[in-house]
Amino acid sequence: MELGSHDKESMENDVVIKIKGLKVWTPEEKSWWRRKPTKPQNVILNNVTGNIRRSEFAAVIGPSGAGKTTFLVSLAGKCTLPSEGSVTLYGQNVKACPGAVEIAPQHEAFMDGLSVMEHLVFMTEMRLGSCKDLRIRSTLNSIVEEFKLKPHVNTPVGGLSGGERRLLSLATTFLSDPQILLCDEPTTGLDSYNALLVIGVLKKLSASGRIVICSVHQPSCDLFKEFSSVLLMAEGRLLFHGSQDECKDVFESIGLLCPLNYNPAEFYIRAVSSSGNVHRLVEISQNRLEYNGTSSIRPDLVHTYNRPVQRNWFKQVHLLLWRLSLTLKRELRNQILQLFITVVITSMVLGVAYVGATGTTQRGVQEIRGFLWLLTSEVSFGVSYSALYAFEYEISLFKREVGVYKCSAYFVSRFLSFIPRCIIWPVVLVSISSLAVDLPNHVITTLEFIVLLVVSAIPAVAYGLGMAALFTSTGIIGDVMPCVDLPLFLMSGAFLRISSLPPWMFPIKYISHFYYTMDAISNVYWRQIDFIDCPTNETSTCVKDGATVLLENGYVNNFILQDSLGFVLITLIWCLLGYLGLKREEKKGYAY
Structure with missing residues (x-):
């Protein structure tokens, strides 16, 4: 069924991130004295194109080596590898929009000697301003509540469980109130209870109008069904982007039916491990892009967002010394x-x-x-x-x-x-x-x-x-x-x-x-x-x-x-x- 003009305009207005012809690769490495190649160039992302819409809660799935992490880092504008193509946020280059997109990496890095609140206060002071400001303090307290960290505010970071550390990582990322939150395998290494807890918090964030995109590795059925849309990747290509029902229909159209009582995510990942299926899905993906490719982002829809605060140099030194002193104090013995x-x-x-x-x-x-x-x-x-x-x-x-x-x-x-x-x-x-x-x-x-x-x-x-x-x-x-x-x-x-x-x-x-x-x-x-x-x-x-x-x-x-x-x-x-x-x-x- 053809979309009416009003529906098309609504879809255009909902587009937040636009990816066009994104290609990322690792450069060729050469021996420093013979100048002979020691490591060939390797393409990680190959001509990735698509649109991400408002309030989307998406799962990025695919076999290992599909380019999921590099895709997320590129969306955040933090990829330092050679690249072509563009990633725009409300019509602007994503690298020109600091604070609008944040990424929570798979592996957390903390000073384990700090308590949860001390860590959050440090990051808040660095990124937002003084915690003596009532508005900033209120923001910090609401984040502690929202990410279910209130019972652990005085717990040393080193004493947190895996799920609690993951929530702390997400809370740290969320301090700047980003409109797009990217999470690299937020459930990896967690038991089913903690995994569903983390995904539940992220789903609640997407319901507030934010975009949340998570790469997930072998998600369970209960976990996978929480996502509103799917981004399926293989061999550095984006093979499908749409709802779970649409994904099921696309696979059935090429004769790939998911058996009853079988994990759909696992079925899709196994299916795209075959090069033949990848080529067929690439053709379908191109046709879908041609249909949706007419959407454009109007300048009047450029979003205003909170840019992160850059504290003065002396304040940064003071805060870093404060953090070190807390760690040393606890290691005084x-x-x-x-x-x-x-x-x-x-x-x-x-x-x-x-x-x-x-x-x-x-x-x-x-x-x-x-x-x-x-x-x-x-x-x-x-x-x-x-x-x-x-x-x-x-x-x-x-x-x-x-x-x-x-x-x-x-x-x-x-x-x-x-x-x-x-x-x-x-x-x-x-x-x-x-x-x-x-x-x-x-x-x-x-x-x-x-x-x-x-x-x-x-x-x-x-x-x-x-x-x-x-x-x-x-x-x-x-x-x-x-x-x-x-x-x-x-x-x-x-x-x-x-x-x-x-x-x-x-x-x-x-x-x-x-x-x-x-x-x-x-x-x-x-x-x-x-x-x-x-x-x-x-x-x-x-x-x-x-x-x-x-x-x-x-x-x-x-x-x-x-x-x-x-x-x-x-x-x-x-x-x-x-x-x-x-x-x-x-x-x-x-x-x-």
């Missing part, structure tokens, strides 16, 4: 235990090993050199290697939250979160280990050591974070880090005379935080030693005072200016490299 094992015990061992060490004898000169080097290395290696794994567990969360906050704000917040460690470790290490060592002006020298090591820990943290961001894979960084560490700590002067180095190696010391730390701490100690005893039976060359020791090691006199500038320069260089490493990960796009 582990942090104290780690401090005791790694610092207190190490300090005690150092104190016992260097009991009575003094720099006023020829033998004591080497002992004090070793003591100063161990103070330097314990602080530098301790804080840099603790920072080295800062992004190991957070990189997936960072990539999931691309666009929520700036990359620089995230890096700075992570850097600032290590400042307490930069203070506590040197204070504990020096206070305990120096008790048994004969230091001139003991209290003042101890305080000077602490200040110097606190300052030196800051470039060490920058070094660790920089390496962590450049090599986000722990397997790679475990191989790279020792190769970088070796030349840096050789330049400290503890193992080699810097003045005897070949000219081409000499500049390396200026990028070594070990060198600047040893230079500063050695000057603080040896400048106070005016006389070193030289026995008459000593056969080797004696050093007469602390100034000679400094000259022998290759340390400079104007150490305060040089070392201060060196610490600042190294910190800036490694922070810049770390930022660029995270920026590279951010440019890879949203992690789904």
Whole structure:
């Protein structure tokens, strides 16, 4: 039956998303040195065309590898792969409509140490504005109610069940009040009760006028019948889009009848696993598109929606630090235990090993050199290697939250979160280990050591974070880090005379935080030693005072200016490299 003009206009007005000739592929990969192809180009979506209408609650089904996830990511405007064609929302490119379309990925990424409410407050503050605003607070509370999370607001995210975590993921996605909600396999891994619970919440959202599209893998009969329409995909093509009754009619028209008491979704998926059926359905799909292809979107129907708020940079840093502080607070016992094992015990061992060490004898000169080097290395290696794994567990969360906050704000917040460690470790290490060592002006020298090591820990943290961001894979960084560490700590002067180095190696010391730390701490100690005893039976060359020791090691006199500038320069260089490493990960796009 032919549609009247009024019906056609109504259908046109109901069109929200229009997909035209969408093609997505993975680029060909080539060997970097022979430039020969190592991985051919692979087409994921092939000429996908269709219209999505208002209040549609659709299931995207198809065999594995059909392109369902890439299709959803393309609808959200977050696909970073090469593509052709267009996806428009109310006549505008979907990428130009931030906040109107949101996608809830299959795998959740949270900070498990936060409670449900703390997580939602953080995301609300980042995406909507201050929770002190009554309207925003009311929105947050209504979302908690709507997604059935009220009984769990104080529960740690790590203690939620699979269904509750999925609801929290959907609630987080829904904070910006999107008009189109895309869900990638929201029921995978859930039991039937939780799966129906999640689908029930999504169906209620679609009833309010929103579009909800879910990719589902092997849905049960009860689950499948909840959807109002079906998008059937295979081999990167959209084979059918329509109601479940229409889908049944299309399959019967090509002689494919679903047996009684058989899961329709399973039947359709098995049917399109055959290339012959795919080709027949492609022909029918093209005919249906020709019939419905005349619909157009009028400019006066462009929808107004809430664009996400971008908080200022300092507020982003503050919120990120707040989130980190909550996590660290709940791990305080582990942090104290780690401090005791790694610092207190190490300090005690150092104190016992260097009991009575003094720099006023020829033998004591080497002992004090070793003591100063161990103070330097314990602080530098301790804080840099603790920072080295800062992004190991957070990189997936960072990539999931691309666009929520700036990359620089995230890096700075992570850097600032290590400042307490930069203070506590040197204070504990020096206070305990120096008790048994004969230091001139003991209290003042101890305080000077602490200040110097606190300052030196800051470039060490920058070094660790920089390496962590450049090599986000722990397997790679475990191989790279020792190769970088070796030349840096050789330049400290503890193992080699810097003045005897070949000219081409000499500049390396200026990028070594070990060198600047040893230079500063050695000057603080040896400048106070005016006389070193030289026995008459000593056969080797004696050093007469602390100034000679400094000259022998290759340390400079104007150490305060040089070392201060060196610490600042190294910190800036490694922070810049770390930022660029995270920026590279951010440019890879949203992690789904």
